Amino acid sequence: MTRDRSALDALLDAADADAYCIEAGSTDSNQLYLSGFDAPDPFFTAYTGDDLAVLVSGLEYGRARKESHADTVARLSTYDYADRAAEEGRAAALTAVYADFLADLGVESALVPERFPLGVADGLREHGVSVAVDHDDTVETARAVKTEEELDAVRRATEANEAAMAAAEELIAAADVADDGTLVLAGEGDDGGPTPLTSERVAEEIEVTLLRHGCALDETIVACGADAADPHDRGSGPLDAGESIIVDIFPREKASKYHSDMTRTFSKGEPSDTVAEWFALTHEALDAALEAVEPGATGAEVHAAVCDVYEDAGHPTLRSDPDTETGFIHSTGHGVGLDVHEQPGLNPRGGELEAGQVITVEPGLYDPAVGGVRIEDIVIVTEDGYENLTRDYPVELVVE
């Protein structure tokens, strides 16, 4: 994928620094974005404005030359890493090698991301390299605005996500309600009788569907009743009829590494009046937030639109009570890309939205005594508003 490095060029100019450096494996999305190289173990990337250079182990050397965006690919053995590691230990040898690599590139001062490893930074400083933190999150900020190619990857991940959501919903629809109110699947028990339909069983169906659609994922949330009242509880055990079941799926397309993210809340059969009321209100909050999304609007404004709806209906939010553990207890949304949570934030500090950003909008209400309700769509900010990628998936609570 093409990368726009103009923000880094401007940063290096403004800060009068010689290079922007990252030391991490490609699970660090800034590293993957800047280097274009997917490798599990940490490697060193230096961008000087003229040259994008990576320093990798011998094991990754051939692949880095073929696959990375780098103009220059160097390997540890060029700097006698093995002998130095035998003498000084791994960490000291690595920073010495990095310092030599930077010297070869003519780099005496480096800007690095907030999460650059302290051990490497202190080591480079001991070798006379000036290392300063880029407090503006320049690479994350650049990542927030997507190219068409990146948007297409998010679209594909969203299609897979909708297929997985449909698989989850169909499983809940297919379940029977046992005498104790729990959901069961007929004929799936070891003895040919019914077996409980659990959070884990639904998550497995979701994840298998995602794999069949070229996506992977780390975690899925299928949380029922009191579990659903904690937005980060992944859920476990049997599902219950008439309780809210939050299904939150955030896959990553394997080929591109781009994510999607969506949530629906279901109830098998009629829920309590409270859950039904929360659902309608949350749908209203979703619409209010979407209404506010356009270039130039701030993430803070979109978040405020949700807080307004909830507070007007008498629910606590983190705006009305920073310590509340019930009500609307998270932010309204976040950017989605190489990370499932990235810039921009739809929260009290959220800045101006720009066309090409991908954001989730996910209002929700939570209380252990009631359960949880959350509805999450994923949208692209466009020149004249937004494109809702999840618009075709119904927002319907009751599954018969």
Next chain:
Amino acid sequence: MTRDRSALDALLDAADADAYCIEAGSTDSNQLYLSGFDAPDPFFTAYTGDDLAVLVSGLEYGRARKESHADTVARLSTYDYADRAAEEGRAAALTAVYADFLADLGVESALVPERFPLGVADGLREHGVSVAVDHDDTVETARAVKTEEELDAVRRATEANEAAMAAAEELIAAADVADDGTLVLAGEGDDGGPTPLTSERVAEEIEVTLLRHGCALDETIVACGADAADPHDRGSGPLDAGESIIVDIFPREKASKYHSDMTRTFSKGEPSDTVAEWFALTHEALDAALEAVEPGATGAEVHAAVCDVYEDAGHPTLRSDPDTETGFIHSTGHGVGLDVHEQPGLNPRGGELEAGQVITVEPGLYDPAVGGVRIEDIVIVTEDGYENLTRDYPVELVVE
């Protein structure tokens, strides 16, 4: 799971530091190990010897009190994070809050891991906290020796891994050979005819099998021919008869987060003499390495045993030529636990093995003109040698 913190106690004593601190999400295995708390976004953990304290967002507060190992759970709102972030920005507010949290714990000097984020470290230093890097990787080192509970988790992940390997092997066995030598699956094409058997199709079968066994995984290697000559190439496209196919699977048990790791190399039908010879030699290298595994032996000695076998047969290794891109071009193995690659290393710098460590032994030979061969077992170092968890899975090249 129970955690042995005696090494940290000794470190804090020896370094005369007030606390060991980690700032990371639970994808950082040191964080997960020390805090016992599984949360996606970074949070702060401080271990003082008497007190294990975590500082989390309001969203994680309830779950942290229930699920973490912490004696003390604090939340950002106690330190007025929201107001400070509105005033000073996210990063500055966070370090200010961390500094106040440490002050409340009576911590003036902190030891941190190598990969502690520089932005947080520099921020804490500006607030007068002394921050030094633990160059001994104390938490990683403690993680290397497993409890029975941890070993059981690795055993379960290994069982799932063997099931997935069997699914891959069965798919290759079920394939036919087309006229052009590629593998095809009869009756699976859209028109009811044959469809190519690709790396991606085998990987999908592996990953679905792992999900059905309670495991997840990030990547699977199914690499054939020239792809297999690069140990980190994940493989793509149609598989060929008579070529080596490396299948390397490294799942993580979802419930415990512990990994397993194993590799087999298959050939559909008779391979070239060279591949057959490499396979026999690699099996010999595996046996030589396993023979060397016992408490007190070093990782360097186990690695040397493999280099001896290969070099005696005339193959280059990184020991005989640090720049070689063919032959035996990686280390002999690594620890496995919360990370799929962790301590101890079976490499030229590998230290003494200890009972309770879990290691892979994975010799291999690579050359783009031939392909690649790798065989990987996972073993527990025991008081009197080792227990091979993968011993029941045959080491056989040819799949008919």
